[in-house]
Amino acid sequence: MMKIALGQMEIVPGRPDLNCETMLCMIAQAKAQQVDIIIFPEMAIPGYMLGDTWEQNAYLRDCEYWGNKIINASDTICIIFGNVAVDWTKRGDDGRVRKYNACFTAYQGRLWGEDNYPYPFRIKTLLPNYREFDDTRHFYCTRKLAIELGVPIKDLLQPVRVEISDKTLILGCIVCEDGWSDDYSVNPVQLIAEKGQLNLLINISCSPFTLGKNNKRHRVFSHQAQQIAAPLLYVNNVGLQNNGKTVYSFDGCSTVYNSQGEIFTQSAAFTAELAVVNLDDKNNGPIAMLDDSGIDSIYKALRFGIAGFLQAIGMEKVVIGLSGGIDSAVSAALFSTILPPDKLLLVNLPSRYNSQTTKSLAQDLATRLGSWYGTVPIQQSVDLTTSQVSDIAVTNKNGDKLALALSPFMLENVQARDRSSRVLASLAAAFGGGFTCNANKSESTVGYATLYGDQSGFLAPLADLWKHQVYGLGRYLNETVFNQEIIPEGIFRIVPSAELSPNQAVDEGKGDPIIYPYHDYLFRAFMEHWNRATPEDILNWYLNGTLEKNIGCEPGLMARIFPEPKDFINDLERWWRLYTGMAVAKRIQAPPVLAVSRRAYGFDHREAQNQPYFTFVYLEMKKKLLHQ
Amino acid sequence: MMKIALGQMEIVPGRPDLNCETMLCMIAQAKAQQVDIIIFPEMAIPGYMLGDTWEQNAYLRDCEYWGNKIINASDTICIIFGNVAVDWTKRGDDGRVRKYNACFTAYQGRLWGEDNYPYPFRIKTLLPNYREFDDTRHFYCTRKLAIELGVPIKDLLQPVRVEISDKTLILGCIVCEDGWSDDYSVNPVQLIAEKGQLNLLINISCSPFTLGKNNKRHRVFSHQAQQIAAPLLYVNNVGLQNNGKTVYSFDGCSTVYNSQGEIFTQSAAFTAELAVVNLDDKNNGPIAMLDDSGIDSIYKALRFGIAGFLQAIGMEKVVIGLSGGIDSAVSAALFSTILPPDKLLLVNLPSRYNSQTTKSLAQDLATRLGSWYGTVPIQQSVDLTTSQVSDIAVTNKNGDKLALALSPFMLENVQARDRSSRVLASLAAAFGGGFTCNANKSESTVGYATLYGDQSGFLAPLADLWKHQVYGLGRYLNETVFNQEIIPEGIFRIVPSAELSPNQAVDEGKGDPIIYPYHDYLFRAFMEHWNRATPEDILNWYLNGTLEKNIGCEPGLMARIFPEPKDFINDLERWWRLYTGMAVAKRIQAPPVLAVSRRAYGFDHREAQNQPYFTFVYLEMKKKLLHQ
Known part of the structure; x- marks a missing residue:
């Protein structure tokens, strides 16, 4: 009877010392339970998202040092774990020392697997280089090695043989992406399995949460287990890692599949835990897959992500500017599930354009949440700025005078900047914490936010949610998390508005220029579709009547919103220009985004500050449409 | 007699239509001169730094469309050019359509080279994935194809045969990095040359300016031409391209080497030009390499970069906050070489801590530059913020009251934010332009700047220069560019200071905590060294007496600055913590940097917001040192 432990640990990126400590602790627990094999995630020692820390040789040596401690702990237990492997005698394509993203199999104080392979470890064959992944920048892969x-590459895809209790186990040891080979010309699992029947396929991963990821993983891995007719053990970490612009939560959900592809056990989401599994136990499984595509998963990921981020940067107090609108309300409600009331300061920052309606809603929400609340009017400062700009004596050496003045549009931005950079930043400092950016993904897409204004903050926790998802999360918070109307119903009902001018008066039903029921989906097609939609695709779908279906918005919407084709065209070009123009400049200086979707802004959405562009085919289609 | 034209064009990234137009114009000129072969740079049609625009199939089709126009223009001239090549029948590793970074050889209206190769074009074999390069994210390479x-990979490295005027030419057609194979296990030039004597080796490039790059390129390419005993033609573009965070200027400097490795001709730096070369002309060359490692190259690159960036984003007017210190002075002087005086507004923004000395220096500089000048005091607004923070009635539902106040340190940041986010941003809007961020690289390294304060702006033109380079550039501007004391001598002599508190009083000689003669070089070792230095390396060098030599600072400095080892340790740890800690958070929201060095902040310095870390070896060495 073989006992296996899944070491679903929290990995602290960039802290090999702490990670080693966590692993040694889990190893001790597993030994106490007479476990035969303990498995840890990919890059368990160093962490995964480290930017260019991989270019520090001292860091690499340090990872080897802490990795050796794990190997030394393998006297009576087989330990399979991820670490960076360094070949100090070879170079990578960048001329730096050769690094591999590797899986180590340690037992009886030494490494196993060198009998049929150039190294005493296995290297990751498929290095993801899409979305937020950057593996190829740092690590050498099997294709290059071959x-x-x-x-032939098949020679480098070999199982690991390890003798445990007089029995030779044939283990397929792969790293994360190696199990997701559909789009590659190389299938590592198949090539390893061709060498003979495996006893176990072990996939060590460091796989960030993405809405619906585990549903897809289940289809792929379940099929894989059946194909190789062996149990598949997927071990993933929990914790938070980031690449600067984008913050990822890791969901764990380590899973054991039996050789029929059924789920035998699965570990909890977003919780560090050591699960001990007896593969021969007939009482286990099959159990159902935990769905991770709903609003509850968004809530869990955000809450875990916010809490982890605060902890990682050592922030214990937070200030949130409360406008009376839905975004800041959801943000405040979310943070209130993490911080005690005395660590949360909510502030309303009215100018002359803010309605009594929203001021009351903000206060009402703050009262319900029970945290600190205050009001800082900004009109006096805005007026001072206005007069300073008008009154400044600007001259040149000829004695000419330059007259300057702020237009109503510029005054909107002055208000937004005054709130964030002048008041919230100062309040946050005095309170001893940071202030949030409450932008959502719809706004971020088209830059409907002010730089150094509402776009600023230490973290943008909602910036990977479309506006309709923010509303959905608000409902979920009231109905499921708080089980009461914490966010006042009025906040859901009020028209979304920045309230920065008379044209945005909520009591007259005036608000944002974004028509969320359409634009949320249009922007998602621009931004999230795997093959990104451009005006050419959108116009093509509009013309052949498949637009609503292809982008997923409500049927019949186009006809209601756009009486004439030219209205449709003007709208499309307006937002495309913003998305690929000014919004890029704003995103370059935006705060980190907490990722939940298949594509978040930041490192998963690389972009250049170039000119908006329309393809030749688009321009021809448009010409034909408007002149017909 | 063969005539060859080097089409050193300006590539506008993301504008295939404009690039095609530029190329057709150069092709017409070349035809008028009876040119046999015209060569354009890598990715001449689409541009190179496009972020994830490569994921838009409509964009790929558009590049094919404009590329076909070039092929059609090849009736009487052979055209070699770079474009994206799409294999619509295959997929890349990310599951999207297969893309190659390709070199096309067109003549008589069709493509050549399919007789010995799977495609009628050549693909880039070596895809750089270090520094700012991201090729592997989007393009499939020869190794994967093999x-x-x-x-065998050698089968896929074949020359292109093209028949021109009844003569068969054997051309080695490679793309940029293919000529820089020192660190790769594959040498494309050698493998192509093994197939038979080449008539020409053609390297189409899209290679950004880096200080000293051409010196290195000359060594590598000169050697290469000798090895293959054939002329080598290097064609590079000019213009500006960016990946959001970092802006690169492209220097051109297209060069023809003869088969002895001597320079036959070279095109100008940072200038679009069509050079027609007769390889049989005995009167040409050898000529000397243009050196690009000095301050004049920094000046040219920055001036070209700033002008190009303004043009690219359509900005015609600029506001610069003038402190009286060296950074803003150099920034203002640089912009004054690009913009006419009436498009440049200089502003001094004093608080109570600004000395008459710096106020006078700022005014003096503005007078010498002849641009618009004004003064906007910020003390009133800073006082308002201070009182609003103290006076705000913060309560909770229990009726408790929270008292808040700004400390002197917080007040420093309040002043910095007031200047940028409140005043400069508003003035820039009213003036109709943007405002600059004048941060240098030393400050950026350790976050010695205020977020939404002096760290903000539309562009950070000096953020890739160490403080001593800023001074050097200032001297160069006075002595060589203006040939007069445009930047007053007092600005060079005054102690560098933020003037945000009594502790930074310049007239008392008080200023920045950064000791530039040492820290400039320490930070460079952290940041620019190919194998990044960490405290472990630095301490090791300190202990064995090689620190000053290894980082390149003045000998004898350590003993003068640090009386005791513990002073050295405290200093080292202080800056390392900042560099890998708070400064990361600040850089995430920093403006785009204009790159000149071998590594600029942004996409060439990927980083995660993790905890500062000290390796085990460092901690042991430190313990030993301090306890001995």
């Missing part, structure tokens, strides 16, 4: 050694 | 097709 070319270099002049051997 | 694995997929199951052929």
Whole structure:
């Protein structure tokens, strides 16, 4: 009877010392339970998202040092774990020392697997280089190694043989992406399995949460287990890692599949835990897959992500500017589930354009949440700025005078900047914490926010949610999390508005220029579709009547919103220009985004500050449409 | 007699239509001069730094459309050019359509080269994935193709045969990095040359300016031409491209080497030009390499970069906050070489801590530059913020009251934010332009700047220069560019200071905590060294007496600055913590940086907001040092 432990640990990126400590602790627990094999995630020692820390040789040596401690702890237990492997005698394509993203199999104080392989570890064959992943920048892969050694790639895909209790186990040891080979010309699992029947396929992963990811993982891995007719053990970490612009939560959900592809056990989401599994136990499984595509998963990921981010940067207090609208309300309600009331300061910052309606809603929400609340009017400062700009004596050496003045549009931005950069930043400092950016993904897409104004903050926790998802999360908070009307119903009902001018008067039903029921979906097609939609695709779908279906918005919407084709065209071009123009400049200086979707802004949405562009085919289609 | 034209064009990234137009114009000029072959740079049609625009199939089709126009223009001239090549029948590793970074050889209205190769174009074999390069994210390379097709990689490195005027030319057609194979296990030039004597080796490039790059390129390419005993033609573009956070200027400097490795001709730096070369002309060359490692190259690159960036984003007017210090002075002087005086507004923004000395220096500089000048005091607004923070009635539902106040340190940041986010941003809007961020690289490294304060702006033109380079550039501007004391001598002599508190009083010689003669070089070792220095390396060098030599600072400095080892340790840890800690958070929201060095902040310095870390070896060395 073989006992296996899944070490679903929290990995602290960039802290090999702490990670080693966590692992040694789990190893001790597993030994106490007579576990035969304990498995830890990919890059368990160093962490995964480290930027260019991989270019520090001292860091690499340090990872080896802490990795050796794990190997030394393998006297009576087989330990399979991820770490960076360094070949100090070779170079990578960048001329730096050769690094591999590797899986180590340690037992009886030494590494196993060198009998049929150039190294005493296995290297990751498929290095993801899409979305937020950057593996190819730092690590050498099996394809390159095969070319270099002049051997067929199949020769480099070998199982690991390890003798435990007089029994030789044949283990397929792969790293994360190696199990997701659909789009690659190389299938590592198949090539390893061709070498003979595996006893176990072990996939060590460091796989960030993405809405619906585990549903897809289940289809792929379940099929894989059946194909190789062996149990598949997927071990993933929990915790938070980031690449600067984008923050990822890791959901764990480590899973054991039996050789029929059924789920035998699965670990909890977003919780560090050591699960001990007896593969021969007939009482286990099959159990159902935990769905991770709903609003409850968004809530869990955000809450876990916010809490983890605060902890990672050592922030214990937060200030939130409360406008009376839905975004800041959801933000405040979310943070209130993490911070005690005395660590949360909510502030309303009215100018002359803010309605009594929203001021009351903000106060009402703050009262319900029970945290600190105050009001800081900004009109006096805005007026001072206005007069300073008008009154400044600007001259040149000829004695000419330059007259300057702020237009109503500029005054909107002055208000937004005054709130964030002048008041919230100062309040946050005095309170001893940071202030949030409450922008949502719809606004971020088209830059409907002011730089150094409402776009600023230490974290943008909602910036990966479309506006309709923010509303959905608000409902979920009231109905499921708080089980009461914490966010006042009025906040759901009021028209979304920035309230920065008379044209945005909520009591007259005036608000944002974004028509969320359409634009949420249009922007998602621009931004999230795997093959990104451009005006050419959108116009093509509009013309052949498939637009609403293809972008997923409500049927019949186009006809209601756009009486004439030219209205449709003007709207499309307006937002495309913003998305690929000014909004890029704003996103370059935006705060980190907490990722939940298949594509978040930041490192998963690389972009250049170039000119908006329309393809030749688009321009021809448009010409034909408007002149017909 | 063969005539060859080097089409050193300006590539506008993301504008295939404009680039095609530029190329057709150069092609017409070349035809008028009876040119046989015209060569354009890598990715001449689409541009190179496009972020994830490569994921838009409509954009790819558009590039094919405009590329076909070039092929059609090849009736009487052979055109070699870079474009994206799409294999619509295959997929890349990300599951999207297969893309290659390709070199096309067109003549007589069709493509050549399919007789010995799977495609009628050549693909880039070596895809750089270090520094700012991201090729592997989007493009499939020869190594992967060889694995997929199951052929040796040498079979896929073939010359292009093209028949021009009844003569068969054997051309080696490679793309940029293919000529820089030192660190790769594959040498494309050698493998192509093994197929038979080449008539020409053509390297189409899209290679950004880096200080000293051409010196290195000359060594590598000169050697290469000798090895293959054939002329080598390097064609590079000019213009500006960016990846959001970092802006690169492209220097051109297209060069023809003869088969002895001597420079036959070279095109100008930072200038679009069509050079027609007769390779048989005995009167040409050899000429000397243009050096690009000095302050004049920094000046040219920055001036070209700033002008190009303004043009690219359509900005015609600029506001610069003038402190009386060196950074803003150099920034203002630089912009004055680009913008006419009436498009440049200089503003001094004094609080109570600004000395008469710096106020006078700022005014003096503005007078010498002749642009618009004004003064906007910020003390009133800073006092308002101070009182609003103290006076705000913060309560909770229990009726408790929270008292808040700004400390002297917080007040420093309040002043900085007031200047940028409140005043400069508003003035820039009213003036009709943007405002600059004048941060230098030393400050950026350790976050010695205020977020939404002096760290903000539309562009940070000096953020890739160490403080001593800023001074050097200031001297160069006075001595060489203006040939007069445009930047007053007092600005060079005054102690560098933020003037945000009594502790930074310049007239008392008080200023920045950064000791530039040492820290400039320490930070450079952290940041620019190819194998990044960490405290472990630095301490090791300190202990064995090689620190000053290894980081390149003045000998004898350590002993003068740090009386005791513990002073050295405290200093080292202080800046390392900032560099890898708070400064990361600030850089995430920093403006785009104009790159000149071998590594600029932004996309060439990927980083995560993790905890500062000290390796085990460092901690042991430190313990030993302090306890001995």
